[in-house]
């Protein structure tokens with residue numbers, strides 16, 4: 001019998017079902033393989049998150065100017081800095097909101113949106129990825145509007161570090177899991193020196209950058225992201241002194257250390273895939 005228009009195409013059905021079964025299989029493998037420490041686990045419910053009083057905020061931020069805001073244009077290139085990026089009143093509200101984030105009961109699993117005390121360095125960290133509560137959304141939108149991220153690799157991962165005045169972070173690169181651009185916002189009244197050093201000796205020059213608090217922004221990408229390590233020194237001194245390698249303030253400028261919160265914003269590739277990018 002000749003197939004009619006609406007007769008079932010068994011071959012197509014067979015292929016469709018096979019494709020669906022393969023897809024289900026892949027999804028279940030991905031689910032079972034996802035590490036228990038995934039930051040996507042255990043998202044805080046909206047009840048657990050602190051109340052955000054700034055519901056009607058629209059965040060006005062300046063655009064990043066890739067020429068005038070560039071503080072290291074070569075060797076390594078691509079470090080940008082804006083001393084005043086986030087509005088002052090927003091920084092205060094954000095600080096208070098962040099301080100009220102729930103604290104994870106255990107340090108074993110990274111729980112999304114919860115503070116964790118790191119064993120090795122004692123500083124506190126919290127992660128937001130994928131879907132963001134309002135204040136974090138405002139920040140990611142602001143970074144898009146300022147031309148720092150675009151639709152091809154939008155911010156989808158925020159790491160928040162809470163430091164006492166003496167704490168720092170060891171030399172490291174942010175690694176290949178992310179698009180090679182990091183934007184960091186600093187909150188608090190103090191300052192720190194951010195150090196860049198080449199991963200391979202002699203390949204690039206050392207650089208320093210004085211990070212002001214109260215909403216400053218540093219962006220680094222390209223060589224500064226992939227070929228250099230960055231760090232903040234631990235110190236019990238009240239201040240650090242900028243060296244001649246410092247690229248945004250004169251040598252001798254004092255960076256007065258105080259309690260500080262930083263928000264490091266990036267695009268993580270595997271989250272992009274999960275969100276259907």
Ligand SMILES: O=C(O)CCC(=O)C(=O)O
Nearest residue numbers: 159161169174184262264
């Ligand atoms: O606190 C900072 O400014 C640096 C943080 C950082 O490098 C990171 O979280 O990867």
Ligand SMILES: [Fe+2]
Nearest residue numbers: 172173174230
């Ligand atoms: Fe980093």
